[in-house]
Amino acid sequence: MKERRIPAIKDGTVIDHLPSRDTFRIIRILNPQEFKHPINLALNLNSKKIGSKGVIKIDSRFLTQSEVNKIAILAPNATVSIIKNYKTTEKIQVKLPEELVGVLNCTNPVCITSKEVIISKFKVLREKPLEVKCHYCERVYGKDEVEIKGK
Amino acid sequence: MNFKGRDIISVRDFSKSDLLYILKIAKEMEKEKPKLLDGKILATLFFEPSTRTRLSFESAMFRLGGKVLGFSDEKVTSVKKGETVWDTIKMAECYSDVIVIRSPVEGSARLAAEAASIPVINGGDGANQHPTQMLLDLYTIQKIKKKIEGLKIGFLGDLKYGRTVNSLAIALSFWKVEMYFIAPDALQMPEHYIKELREKGIKCHKTSDVFEVSQKLDILYVTRIQQERFPDPLEYEKYKNAYRLDITLLDHIKKDLKIMHPLPRVGEINAELDDTEHAVYFEQAANGVAVRKALLALVLGEEK
Ligand SMILES: [Zn+2]
Numbered sequence: 001m002k003e004r005r006i007p008a009i010k011d012g013t014v015i016d017h018l019p020s021r022d023t024f025r026i027i028r029i030l031n032p033q034e035f036k037h038p039i040n041l042a043l044n045l046n047s048k049k050i051g052s053k054g055v056i057k058i059d060s061r062f063l064t065q066s067e068v069n070k071i072a073i074l075a076p077n078a079t080v081s082i083i084k085n086y087k088t089t090e091k092i093q094v095k096l097p098e099e100l101v102g103v104l105n106c107t108n109p110v111c112i113t114s115k116e117v118i119i120s121k122f123k124v125l126r127e128k129p130l131e132v133k134c135h136y137c138e139r140v141y142g143k144d145e146v147e148i149k150g151k
Numbered sequence: 152m153n154f155k156g157r158d159i160i161s162v163r164d165f166s167k168s169d170l171l172y173i174l175k176i177a178k179e180m181e182k183e184k185p186k187l188l189d190g191k192i193l194a195t196l197f198f199e200p201s202t203r204t205r206l207s208f209e210s211a212m213f214r215l216g217g218k219v220l221g222f223s224d225e226k227v228t229s230v231k232k233g234e235t236v237w238d239t240i241k242m243a244e245c246y247s248d249v250i251v252i253r254s255p256v257e258g259s260a261r262l263a264a265e266a267a268s269i270p271v272i273n274g275g276d277g278a279n280q281h282p283t284q285m286l287l288d289l290y291t292i293q294k295i296k297k298k299i300e301g302l303k304i305g306f307l308g309d310l311k312y313g314r315t316v317n318s319l320a321i322a323l324s325f326w327k328v329e330m331y332f333i334a335p336d337a338l339q340m341p342e343h344y345i346k347e348l349r350e351k352g353i354k355c356h357k358t359s360d361v362f363e364v365s366q367k368l369d370i371l372y373v374t375r376i377q378q379e380r381f382p383d384p385l386e387y388e389k390y391k392n393a394y395r396l397d398i399t400l401l402d403h404i405k406k407d408l409k410i411m412h413p414l415p416r417v418g419e420i421n422a423e424l425d426d427t428e429h430a431v432y433f434e435q436a437a438n439g440v441a442v443r444k445a446l447l448a449l450v451l452g453e454e455k
Contacts, residue, residue: 108257111257112236135258
Protein backbone atom coordinates (compact mmCIF):
# COMPACT_ATOMS: atom_id res chain seq x y z
CA MET A 1 0.00 0.00 0.00
CA LYS A 2 1.20 3.48 -0.79
CA GLU A 3 2.24 5.41 2.25
CA ARG A 4 0.41 8.69 2.49
CA ARG A 5 2.08 11.34 4.62
CA ILE A 6 -0.23 14.17 3.69
CA PRO A 7 -3.96 13.81 3.33
CA ALA A 8 -5.28 13.66 -0.22
CA ILE A 9 -7.09 16.72 -1.49
CA LYS A 10 -10.37 16.80 -3.35
CA ASP A 11 -9.63 19.81 -5.52
CA GLY A 12 -6.42 21.76 -5.85
CA THR A 13 -2.78 21.45 -6.83
CA VAL A 14 -0.09 18.98 -5.84
CA ILE A 15 3.54 19.97 -6.32
CA ASP A 16 5.79 16.95 -6.04
CA HIS A 17 9.48 16.12 -6.38
CA LEU A 18 10.74 19.35 -4.83
CA PRO A 19 14.26 19.28 -3.40
CA SER A 20 13.72 19.14 0.39
CA ARG A 21 16.15 21.91 1.13
CA ASP A 22 14.43 24.35 -1.24
CA THR A 23 10.83 23.57 -0.34
CA PHE A 24 10.43 26.50 2.03
CA ARG A 25 11.86 28.91 -0.52
CA ILE A 26 9.48 27.50 -3.11
CA ILE A 27 6.39 27.92 -0.99
CA ARG A 28 7.43 31.53 -0.36
CA ILE A 29 7.50 32.27 -4.09
CA LEU A 30 3.85 31.34 -4.32
CA ASN A 31 2.85 34.03 -1.79
CA PRO A 32 0.93 31.55 0.40
CA GLN A 33 -0.25 34.40 2.64
CA GLU A 34 -2.63 35.29 -0.17
CA PHE A 35 -4.21 31.84 -0.21
CA LYS A 36 -7.46 31.30 1.66
CA HIS A 37 -7.51 27.51 1.81
CA PRO A 38 -5.35 24.95 3.59
CA ILE A 39 -1.83 24.24 2.40
CA ASN A 40 -0.09 21.00 3.42
CA LEU A 41 3.61 20.63 3.25
CA ALA A 42 5.86 17.64 3.83
CA LEU A 43 9.63 17.48 3.84
CA ASN A 44 12.32 14.81 3.82
CA LEU A 45 10.28 12.15 2.09
CA ASN A 46 12.14 9.41 0.28
CA SER A 47 12.37 9.80 -3.45
CA LYS A 48 14.02 7.44 -5.91
CA LYS A 49 14.36 10.31 -8.34
CA ILE A 50 15.92 13.06 -6.22
CA GLY A 51 16.80 11.46 -2.86
CA SER A 52 15.03 13.62 -0.33
CA LYS A 53 11.95 15.40 -1.55
CA GLY A 54 9.27 17.80 -0.45
CA VAL A 55 5.62 17.85 -1.41
CA ILE A 56 3.17 20.77 -1.30
CA LYS A 57 -0.59 20.26 -1.53
CA ILE A 58 -2.72 23.32 -2.01
CA ASP A 59 -6.41 22.95 -1.37
CA SER A 60 -9.00 24.50 -3.71
CA ARG A 61 -6.48 26.49 -5.69
CA PHE A 62 -5.23 25.75 -9.21
CA LEU A 63 -1.81 27.11 -10.01
CA THR A 64 -1.39 29.04 -13.22
CA GLN A 65 1.34 28.38 -15.76
CA SER A 66 3.24 31.50 -14.68
CA GLU A 67 3.19 30.38 -11.04
CA VAL A 68 4.44 26.99 -12.12
CA ASN A 69 7.24 28.66 -14.09
CA LYS A 70 8.46 30.37 -10.93
CA ILE A 71 8.74 26.99 -9.22
CA ALA A 72 11.05 25.93 -12.00
CA ILE A 73 13.67 28.44 -10.79
CA LEU A 74 14.40 26.25 -7.78
CA ALA A 75 12.91 22.91 -8.74
CA PRO A 76 13.35 22.06 -12.42
CA ASN A 77 12.35 18.44 -11.74
CA ALA A 78 9.09 19.24 -9.95
CA THR A 79 5.81 17.77 -11.14
CA VAL A 80 2.65 19.80 -10.79
CA SER A 81 -0.73 18.07 -10.89
CA ILE A 82 -4.13 19.67 -10.94
CA ILE A 83 -6.58 17.60 -8.89
CA LYS A 84 -10.31 17.64 -9.45
CA ASN A 85 -12.57 15.36 -7.41
CA TYR A 86 -9.55 13.36 -6.11
CA LYS A 87 -8.34 12.67 -9.64
CA THR A 88 -5.41 14.14 -11.52
CA THR A 89 -6.97 15.96 -14.43
CA GLU A 90 -3.89 17.74 -15.71
CA LYS A 91 -0.13 17.63 -15.32
CA ILE A 92 1.50 20.99 -15.87
CA GLN A 93 4.99 20.83 -17.29
CA VAL A 94 7.44 22.80 -15.14
CA LYS A 95 9.28 24.95 -17.60
CA LEU A 96 11.65 27.79 -16.98
CA PRO A 97 10.99 30.68 -19.36
CA GLU A 98 13.98 32.12 -21.26
CA GLU A 99 13.50 35.40 -19.48
CA LEU A 100 12.30 36.00 -15.91
CA VAL A 101 10.52 39.34 -15.76
CA GLY A 102 9.66 40.83 -12.38
CA VAL A 103 10.41 37.58 -10.56
CA LEU A 104 13.91 38.05 -9.14
CA ASN A 105 15.74 40.88 -7.41
CA CYS A 106 19.24 41.83 -8.47
CA THR A 107 21.25 42.01 -5.25
CA ASN A 108 24.10 43.99 -6.80
CA PRO A 109 24.00 47.24 -4.77
CA VAL A 110 25.33 49.29 -7.70
CA CYS A 111 22.86 47.87 -10.23
CA ILE A 112 20.49 50.40 -11.78
CA THR A 113 17.55 48.22 -10.70
CA SER A 114 18.36 49.04 -7.07
CA LYS A 115 18.47 52.78 -7.78
CA GLU A 116 15.48 53.35 -10.03
CA VAL A 117 12.04 51.84 -10.23
CA ILE A 118 12.45 49.28 -13.01
CA ILE A 119 10.91 45.86 -13.56
CA SER A 120 13.73 43.37 -13.10
CA LYS A 121 14.67 41.19 -16.02
CA PHE A 122 16.89 38.12 -15.92
CA LYS A 123 18.04 35.93 -18.75
CA VAL A 124 18.23 32.21 -18.04
CA LEU A 125 21.71 31.07 -19.11
CA ARG A 126 21.45 27.53 -17.81
CA GLU A 127 18.63 25.51 -16.24
CA LYS A 128 20.52 22.75 -14.46
CA PRO A 129 22.23 23.99 -12.41
CA LEU A 130 20.41 27.29 -12.56
CA GLU A 131 22.36 30.29 -13.82
CA VAL A 132 20.66 33.61 -14.52
CA LYS A 133 22.01 36.97 -15.64
CA CYS A 134 20.67 40.41 -14.78
CA HIS A 135 19.64 42.11 -18.01
CA TYR A 136 20.99 45.43 -16.72
CA CYS A 137 24.23 44.95 -14.75
CA GLU A 138 24.95 41.54 -16.38
CA ARG A 139 25.87 39.96 -13.05
CA VAL A 140 25.44 36.20 -13.08
CA TYR A 141 23.72 34.38 -10.21
CA GLY A 142 23.55 30.70 -9.32
CA LYS A 143 20.64 28.88 -7.75
CA ASP A 144 21.67 29.59 -4.16
CA GLU A 145 22.36 33.25 -4.85
CA VAL A 146 19.12 34.29 -6.54
CA GLU A 147 16.74 36.39 -4.52
CA ILE A 148 13.13 35.79 -5.39
CA LYS A 149 10.82 38.75 -5.00
CA GLY A 150 8.43 38.51 -2.11
CA LYS A 151 5.20 40.43 -1.96
CA MET B 152 25.73 44.98 -42.41
CA ASN B 153 23.51 47.74 -41.07
CA PHE B 154 24.20 49.36 -37.73
CA LYS B 155 21.85 52.30 -38.19
CA GLY B 156 19.86 52.87 -35.00
CA ARG B 157 21.70 50.19 -33.04
CA ASP B 158 22.88 50.68 -29.46
CA ILE B 159 26.43 49.84 -28.41
CA ILE B 160 26.08 48.58 -24.85
CA SER B 161 27.89 45.31 -24.17
CA VAL B 162 30.39 42.90 -25.68
CA ARG B 163 27.55 40.38 -25.53
CA ASP B 164 25.65 42.28 -28.21
CA PHE B 165 28.18 41.59 -30.96
CA SER B 166 28.61 38.74 -33.39
CA LYS B 167 31.97 38.08 -35.02
CA SER B 168 30.82 39.67 -38.26
CA ASP B 169 29.69 42.76 -36.31
CA LEU B 170 33.18 43.05 -34.85
CA LEU B 171 34.88 42.55 -38.20
CA TYR B 172 32.71 45.21 -39.78
CA ILE B 173 33.43 47.72 -37.00
CA LEU B 174 37.17 47.05 -37.36
CA LYS B 175 36.92 47.58 -41.11
CA ILE B 176 35.07 50.89 -40.76
CA ALA B 177 37.48 52.03 -38.03
CA LYS B 178 40.35 51.53 -40.47
CA GLU B 179 38.61 53.72 -43.02
CA MET B 180 38.07 56.32 -40.31
CA GLU B 181 41.83 56.83 -40.04
CA LYS B 182 41.29 59.06 -43.08
CA GLU B 183 39.91 62.57 -42.65
CA LYS B 184 36.15 62.77 -43.21
CA PRO B 185 35.37 66.28 -42.02
CA LYS B 186 31.82 66.44 -43.42
CA LEU B 187 30.52 62.95 -42.71
CA LEU B 188 28.37 63.85 -39.70
CA ASP B 189 27.72 67.44 -40.67
CA GLY B 190 24.58 68.66 -38.91
CA LYS B 191 24.50 65.81 -36.37
CA ILE B 192 24.64 66.36 -32.61
CA LEU B 193 26.18 64.05 -30.03
CA ALA B 194 25.02 64.31 -26.40
CA THR B 195 27.70 63.23 -23.91
CA LEU B 196 25.99 62.46 -20.60
CA PHE B 197 28.72 61.79 -18.06
CA PHE B 198 27.31 61.03 -14.63
CA GLU B 199 30.88 60.62 -13.43
CA PRO B 200 33.90 62.40 -14.84
CA SER B 201 36.07 60.51 -17.32
CA THR B 202 38.13 63.02 -19.21
CA ARG B 203 39.83 60.42 -21.37
CA THR B 204 36.68 58.80 -22.73
CA ARG B 205 34.81 62.08 -23.10
CA LEU B 206 37.58 63.88 -24.99
CA SER B 207 38.03 60.92 -27.29
CA PHE B 208 34.31 60.89 -28.17
CA GLU B 209 34.20 64.67 -28.58
CA SER B 210 37.27 64.64 -30.79
CA ALA B 211 35.75 61.84 -32.90
CA MET B 212 32.51 63.80 -33.37
CA PHE B 213 34.30 67.06 -34.21
CA ARG B 214 36.58 65.32 -36.70
CA LEU B 215 33.51 64.05 -38.54
CA GLY B 216 32.01 67.53 -38.68
CA GLY B 217 29.39 66.98 -35.97
CA LYS B 218 28.64 68.97 -32.85
CA VAL B 219 28.67 68.01 -29.18
CA LEU B 220 26.67 69.01 -26.12
CA GLY B 221 26.35 67.49 -22.68
CA PHE B 222 27.59 67.46 -19.11
CA SER B 223 30.42 65.69 -17.40
CA ASP B 224 29.56 65.74 -13.74
CA GLU B 225 26.22 64.93 -12.25
CA LYS B 226 26.63 67.70 -9.69
CA VAL B 227 25.86 70.31 -12.32
CA THR B 228 22.67 68.67 -13.46
CA SER B 229 19.35 67.97 -11.87
CA VAL B 230 20.34 64.32 -11.54
CA LYS B 231 21.53 65.01 -8.01
CA LYS B 232 18.02 66.25 -7.25
CA GLY B 233 16.74 62.78 -7.98
CA GLU B 234 16.06 62.90 -11.70
CA THR B 235 16.30 59.39 -13.06
CA VAL B 236 18.48 58.15 -15.90
CA TRP B 237 15.25 57.46 -17.76
CA ASP B 238 14.07 61.08 -17.53
CA THR B 239 17.51 62.49 -18.32
CA ILE B 240 17.61 60.42 -21.52
CA LYS B 241 14.08 61.45 -22.49
CA MET B 242 15.23 65.05 -22.19
CA ALA B 243 18.55 64.59 -24.00
CA GLU B 244 17.09 62.79 -26.99
CA CYS B 245 15.14 65.92 -27.89
CA TYR B 246 18.40 67.79 -28.40
CA SER B 247 20.61 65.24 -30.10
CA ASP B 248 20.97 62.46 -32.67
CA VAL B 249 23.13 60.06 -30.66
CA ILE B 250 23.92 59.69 -26.96
CA VAL B 251 27.03 58.56 -25.10
CA ILE B 252 26.37 57.75 -21.46
CA ARG B 253 28.92 57.14 -18.70
CA SER B 254 27.83 56.23 -15.18
CA PRO B 255 29.15 54.43 -12.11
CA VAL B 256 25.79 52.65 -11.86
CA GLU B 257 25.87 49.28 -13.62
CA GLY B 258 23.16 48.77 -16.19
CA SER B 259 22.59 52.51 -16.72
CA ALA B 260 23.51 52.30 -20.38
CA ARG B 261 21.13 49.39 -20.99
CA LEU B 262 18.32 51.33 -19.35
CA ALA B 263 19.25 54.45 -21.32
CA ALA B 264 19.03 52.46 -24.54
CA GLU B 265 15.55 51.27 -23.59
CA ALA B 266 14.49 54.84 -22.83
CA ALA B 267 15.93 56.43 -25.98
CA SER B 268 14.53 56.33 -29.48
CA ILE B 269 17.96 57.39 -30.79
CA PRO B 270 21.13 55.25 -30.59
CA VAL B 271 22.95 55.03 -27.25
CA ILE B 272 26.64 54.19 -26.84
CA ASN B 273 27.90 52.97 -23.47
CA GLY B 274 30.93 54.98 -22.36
CA GLY B 275 31.36 52.74 -19.31
CA ASP B 276 28.86 51.61 -16.66
CA GLY B 277 30.72 50.96 -13.43
CA ALA B 278 32.45 47.62 -13.27
CA ASN B 279 30.19 46.21 -15.96
CA GLN B 280 30.90 47.15 -19.57
CA HIS B 281 33.02 49.57 -21.58
CA PRO B 282 32.51 48.40 -25.16
CA THR B 283 34.40 51.20 -26.88
CA GLN B 284 37.52 50.30 -24.87
CA MET B 285 37.08 46.67 -25.87
CA LEU B 286 36.73 47.63 -29.54
CA LEU B 287 39.77 49.90 -29.56
CA ASP B 288 41.78 47.12 -27.90
CA LEU B 289 40.66 44.68 -30.57
CA TYR B 290 41.40 47.22 -33.29
CA THR B 291 44.88 47.82 -31.87
CA ILE B 292 45.68 44.11 -31.79
CA GLN B 293 44.56 43.66 -35.38
CA LYS B 294 46.44 46.75 -36.50
CA ILE B 295 49.80 45.95 -34.92
CA LYS B 296 49.74 42.21 -35.57
CA LYS B 297 47.87 42.30 -38.91
CA LYS B 298 45.78 39.40 -37.62
CA ILE B 299 44.07 38.07 -34.52
CA GLU B 300 43.87 34.38 -35.36
CA GLY B 301 46.56 32.27 -33.71
CA LEU B 302 47.91 34.90 -31.32
CA LYS B 303 49.09 34.09 -27.82
CA ILE B 304 47.74 36.80 -25.57
CA GLY B 305 48.67 37.38 -21.93
CA PHE B 306 46.51 39.35 -19.52
CA LEU B 307 48.28 40.70 -16.46
CA GLY B 308 47.05 42.43 -13.31
CA ASP B 309 43.58 42.61 -11.87
CA LEU B 310 41.67 40.08 -13.90
CA LYS B 311 38.94 39.65 -11.31
CA TYR B 312 37.58 43.18 -11.15
CA GLY B 313 39.04 44.35 -14.47
CA ARG B 314 36.14 44.68 -16.85
CA THR B 315 38.34 45.58 -19.82
CA VAL B 316 40.09 42.23 -19.60
CA ASN B 317 36.86 40.27 -19.17
CA SER B 318 35.22 41.94 -22.17
CA LEU B 319 38.29 41.73 -24.38
CA ALA B 320 38.71 38.02 -23.65
CA ILE B 321 35.09 37.37 -24.61
CA ALA B 322 35.48 39.35 -27.84
CA LEU B 323 38.75 37.60 -28.72
CA SER B 324 37.13 34.20 -28.21
CA PHE B 325 35.55 34.52 -31.67
CA TRP B 326 39.04 33.83 -32.98
CA LYS B 327 41.29 30.86 -32.34
CA VAL B 328 43.70 32.41 -29.85
CA GLU B 329 45.51 31.18 -26.76
CA MET B 330 45.08 33.09 -23.50
CA TYR B 331 47.40 33.37 -20.50
CA PHE B 332 45.92 34.83 -17.33
CA ILE B 333 48.66 36.20 -15.09
CA ALA B 334 47.52 37.34 -11.65
CA PRO B 335 47.76 36.54 -7.95
CA ASP B 336 45.18 33.88 -7.07
CA ALA B 337 42.90 36.42 -5.40
CA LEU B 338 42.75 38.52 -8.57
CA GLN B 339 42.55 35.73 -11.14
CA MET B 340 40.10 35.63 -14.01
CA PRO B 341 36.70 34.53 -12.63
CA GLU B 342 36.12 30.82 -13.14
CA HIS B 343 32.87 31.31 -15.05
CA TYR B 344 34.75 33.26 -17.73
CA ILE B 345 37.42 30.57 -18.02
CA LYS B 346 34.70 27.95 -18.33
CA GLU B 347 32.93 29.94 -21.03
CA LEU B 348 36.17 30.50 -22.95
CA ARG B 349 37.11 26.83 -22.77
CA GLU B 350 33.65 25.87 -24.00
CA LYS B 351 34.38 28.02 -27.03
CA GLY B 352 37.56 26.06 -27.61
CA ILE B 353 40.00 28.66 -26.28
CA LYS B 354 43.14 27.29 -24.62
CA CYS B 355 43.43 29.07 -21.26
CA HIS B 356 46.40 29.03 -18.90
CA LYS B 357 46.61 30.51 -15.41
CA THR B 358 49.74 31.54 -13.55
CA SER B 359 50.89 34.13 -11.04
CA ASP B 360 54.39 34.37 -12.50
CA VAL B 361 54.71 36.57 -15.57
CA PHE B 362 58.19 35.25 -16.41
CA GLU B 363 56.89 31.71 -16.56
CA VAL B 364 54.91 32.48 -19.72
CA SER B 365 56.21 35.80 -21.09
CA GLN B 366 58.52 34.06 -23.59
CA LYS B 367 55.51 32.64 -25.43
CA LEU B 368 53.43 35.79 -25.79
CA ASP B 369 52.62 37.92 -28.83
CA ILE B 370 50.62 40.44 -26.79
CA LEU B 371 50.85 41.31 -23.11
CA TYR B 372 47.80 43.24 -21.96
CA VAL B 373 48.53 44.92 -18.62
CA THR B 374 45.86 46.39 -16.36
CA ARG B 375 45.89 48.65 -13.37
CA ILE B 376 44.91 47.26 -10.01
CA GLN B 377 42.02 49.59 -9.25
CA GLN B 378 41.55 50.62 -5.65
CA GLU B 379 37.91 51.56 -6.10
CA ARG B 380 36.97 48.02 -7.13
CA PHE B 381 38.19 46.47 -3.88
CA PRO B 382 35.57 45.95 -1.19
CA ASP B 383 38.35 45.92 1.44
CA PRO B 384 41.12 48.58 1.35
CA LEU B 385 43.54 46.21 3.09
CA GLU B 386 43.14 43.75 0.25
CA TYR B 387 44.11 46.51 -2.15
CA GLU B 388 47.26 47.33 -0.16
CA LYS B 389 48.28 43.70 -0.43
CA TYR B 390 48.10 43.58 -4.21
CA LYS B 391 48.70 47.10 -5.49
CA ASN B 392 52.36 46.42 -6.18
CA ALA B 393 51.97 42.83 -7.30
CA TYR B 394 53.44 43.56 -10.74
CA ARG B 395 55.86 46.27 -11.80
CA LEU B 396 57.21 45.67 -15.27
CA ASP B 397 60.58 47.20 -16.12
CA ILE B 398 63.43 46.56 -18.58
CA THR B 399 64.32 43.27 -16.91
CA LEU B 400 61.26 41.97 -18.76
CA LEU B 401 63.11 42.37 -22.04
CA ASP B 402 65.29 39.32 -21.33
CA HIS B 403 62.20 37.13 -21.11
CA ILE B 404 60.14 38.01 -24.17
CA LYS B 405 59.88 37.49 -27.91
CA LYS B 406 61.30 40.22 -30.14
CA ASP B 407 57.90 41.22 -31.42
CA LEU B 408 55.95 41.17 -28.16
CA LYS B 409 53.68 44.20 -27.88
CA ILE B 410 52.62 45.56 -24.50
CA MET B 411 49.16 47.10 -24.20
CA HIS B 412 47.49 48.97 -21.35
CA PRO B 413 44.10 50.75 -21.23
CA LEU B 414 45.68 53.66 -19.26
CA PRO B 415 45.95 55.41 -16.90
CA ARG B 416 48.74 53.38 -15.31
CA VAL B 417 49.88 53.75 -11.73
CA GLY B 418 53.26 52.04 -11.86
CA GLU B 419 52.53 48.65 -13.44
CA ILE B 420 54.75 49.62 -16.38
CA ASN B 421 57.92 51.55 -15.70
CA ALA B 422 58.40 54.54 -18.03
CA GLU B 423 61.73 53.03 -19.15
CA LEU B 424 59.70 50.64 -21.33
CA ASP B 425 57.90 53.48 -23.10
CA ASP B 426 60.65 54.06 -25.64
CA THR B 427 61.03 50.41 -26.57
CA GLU B 428 59.33 49.05 -29.67
CA HIS B 429 57.26 46.82 -27.38
CA ALA B 430 55.19 49.64 -25.93
CA VAL B 431 52.01 50.33 -27.88
CA TYR B 432 49.78 51.78 -25.15
CA PHE B 433 49.90 55.37 -26.37
CA GLU B 434 49.13 54.27 -29.92
CA GLN B 435 46.33 52.14 -28.44
CA ALA B 436 44.77 55.21 -26.77
CA ALA B 437 45.05 57.17 -30.02
CA ASN B 438 43.20 54.39 -31.86
CA GLY B 439 40.22 55.23 -29.66
CA VAL B 440 39.36 58.17 -31.89
CA ALA B 441 39.15 56.11 -35.10
CA VAL B 442 37.07 53.45 -33.37
CA ARG B 443 34.69 56.02 -31.86
CA LYS B 444 34.40 57.80 -35.21
CA ALA B 445 33.42 54.47 -36.72
CA LEU B 446 30.80 53.77 -34.05
CA LEU B 447 29.22 57.22 -34.30
CA ALA B 448 29.04 56.97 -38.09
CA LEU B 449 27.73 53.40 -37.95
CA VAL B 450 24.87 53.95 -35.53
CA LEU B 451 23.86 57.05 -37.47
CA GLY B 452 23.91 55.03 -40.70
CA GLU B 453 26.51 57.35 -42.27
CA GLU B 454 29.59 55.15 -42.53
CA LYS B 455 29.62 55.00 -46.33
ZN1 LIG C 1 21.56 43.87 -11.89
